[in-house]
Amino acid sequence: MELAVEGRLAIYFDNDFDLKFVKNPLLIIEEDRIVEIGTYDKIKHNLSGHDVVGDKNQLIIPGLINSHTHLAMTVFRGIADDIPLKTWLEENIWPLEAKLTEEDVYQGALLGSMESILSGVTTVNSMYWYPEFEAKAISDVGLKGIIAAPVITGITTLEDAIDIVKEHHNSLEETIRVSLALHSPYTVSISDFKAAHKFMKEYNSENPENPEVLIHTHLAESETEIKDSKKFNEKYEIPFPNVKTPVQFLDEIGILDENLMAAHCIHVNNKDINLLKDKRTKISLNPLSNAKLGNHMPPIPEIIKSTRLVGLGTDGPSSNNTLDLFDTIRFLAVYYKGLHHNPTLIKAEEAFRLATIGGAKAIGWEGIGTLEKNSFADIVTINLKKPHLTPNFDDKYLLNHFAYSMKGNDVTNVISNGKIILENSTLLNRDIDITLDEIEKITHRLVSTKSENDANSALLFQSKLHK
Numbered sequence: 001m002e003l004a005v006e007g008r009l010a011i012y013f014d015n016d017f018d019l020k021f022v023k024n025p026l027l028i029i030e031e032d033r034i035v036e037i038g039t040y041d042k043i044k045h046n047l048s049g050h051d052v053v054g055d056k057n058q059l060i061i062p063g064l065i066n067s068h069t070h071l072a073m074t075v076f077r078g079i080a081d082d083i084p085l086k087t088w089l090e091e092n093i094w095p096l097e098a099k100l101t102e103e104d105v106y107q108g109a110l111l112g113s114m115e116s117i118l119s120g121v122t123t124v125n126s127m128y129w130y131p132e133f134e135a136k137a138i139s140d141v142g143l144k145g146i147i148a149a150p151v152i153t154g155i156t157t158l159e160d161a162i163d164i165v166k167e168h169h170n171s172l173e174e175t176i177r178v179s180l181a182l183h184s185p186y187t188v189s190i191s192d193f194k195a196a197h198k199f200m201k202e203y204n205s206e207n208p209e210n211p212e213v214l215i216h217t218h219l220a221e222s223e224t225e226i227k228d229s230k231k232f233n234e235k236y237e238i239p240f241p242n243v244k245t246p247v248q249f250l251d252e253i254g255i256l257d258e259n260l261m262a263a264h265c266i267h268v269n270n271k272d273i274n275l276l277k278d279k280r281t282k283i284s285l286n287p288l289s290n291a292k293l294g295n296h297m298p299p300i301p302e303i304i305k306s307t308r309l310v311g312l313g314t315d316g317p318s319s320n321n322t323l324d325l326f327d328t329i330r331f332l333a334v335y336y337k338g339l340h341h342n343p344t345l346i347k348a349e350e351a352f353r354l355a356t357i358g359g360a361k362a363i364g365w366e367g368i369g370t371l372e373k374n375s376f377a378d379i380v381t382i383n384l385k386k387p388h389l390t391p392n393f394d395d396k397y398l399l400n401h402f403a404y405s406m407k408g409n410d411v412t413n414v415i416s417n418g419k420i421i422l423e424n425s426t427l428l429n430r431d432i433d434i435t436l437d438e439i440e441k442i443t444h445r446l447v448s449t450k451s452e453n454d455a456n457s458a459l460l461f462q463s464k465l466h467k
């Protein structure tokens with residue numbers, strides 16, 4: 001039985017960034033695609049053979065896109081907060097990460113995938129260790145995802161990452177893609193950046209039938225990034241160019257182009273923003289994570305005025321501390337108004353754009369983030385009969401409700417790749433209680449066996465990855 005979706009109103013951006021509203025909508029799905037979207041009365045004659053999801057109280061939107069996260073880090077949620085980033089990473093996360101097994105990553109990513117579905121996310125762009133196990137978790141619950149073939153110079157090799165790309169890119173019924181995850185300019189050498197870029201260009205031109213492989217990196221996240229990158233390359237006796245900013249650094253070494261997905265972009269000046277625009281670099285903004293970690297904040301109003309290849313990310317669930325993208329949407333729409341004393345900055349419509357079609361452009365995935373005919377049937381319905389979404393008698397209030405009042409748990413139904421995976425707020429593919437128990441056990445084991453000697457033991461991964 002194929003699906004159809006009905007509701008009170010459908011809102012989406014089309015691929016040209018035009019905002020569309022369809023009253024009393026009906027969406028007809030065949031296999032994994034939306035084959036028709038229109039007013040119920042006009043296309044209801046095509047309903048035979050379709051199970052109808054939704055009702056007249058539902059707002060219909062495209063599945064949201066989390067354009068930067070570290071999905072499996074659910075296992076570290078809430079275990080070390082309110083401390084400096086360096087201490088958090090070096091004394092808390094790295095020692096625990098060194099003990100992670102492939103199964104831990106699978107379970108962590110499974111929880112992250114379920115949490116994503118429950119809050120209306122249908123595509124995730126994740127960067128983490130043991131990416132094959134993240135891919136399995138993402139697929140097992142029916143999501144789309146980009147996993148990361150990790151490159152950290154001195155810990156993982158580019159050769160291993162390339163093998164992961166060759167084996168898994170566009171695999172598992174074309175719902176899983178692989179990025180070359182060059183962690184950051186201060187953990188990846190210039191030589192690795194250049195070699196990865198060269199491989200990527202060759203791979204993309206030799207495999208035109210596949211979606212393009214992208215490079216996923218953290219860019220301009222810390223104030224000392226240039227200094228740290230210079231020091232890092234000196235370790236390998238690689239000359240460092242005379243540049244002032246991380247964006248100009250990547251441009252100088254030939255990495256800044258349309259195949260780069262850059263997360264964060266906090267420390268960027270006007271020249272950098274113009275460079276990112278001119279080179280058509282893809283950007284994921286993670287303002288809620290930036291705020292929680294006490295980072296500086298990215299100049300988002302300026303960035304989104306300059307380029308539309310921009311999406312929103314939650315960042316990892318141990319630094320945000322949730323994968324509910326609605327939290328980040330609301331924060332984005334509110335924070336810059338306060339910062340700049342300007343209530344017209346980042347309108348509800350712009351927040352919606354970033355979480356949907358902007359996210360699709362930011363991760364380079366055609367046919368998602370919209371409800372246009374022939375796009376993927378990744379569809380979310382939201383129950384409007386809620387106290388915090390009332391009044392809503394006029395449709396024009398609903399975008400405002402989306403940005404300022406909605407929460408992940410308002411999501412009622414989620415369809416991904418044409419299949420229903422959340423029905424009446426219940427997950428269909430997995431029993432969440434089993435996963436919750438598994439995570440408790442994993443985190444308990446990791447935390448209770450942590451010792452002082454584990455500090456800075458990320459290198460332990462080296463041996464594990466080359467077993």
Ligand SMILES: [Zn+2]
Pocket residue numbers: 068069070218263315316
């Ligand atoms: Zn990150």
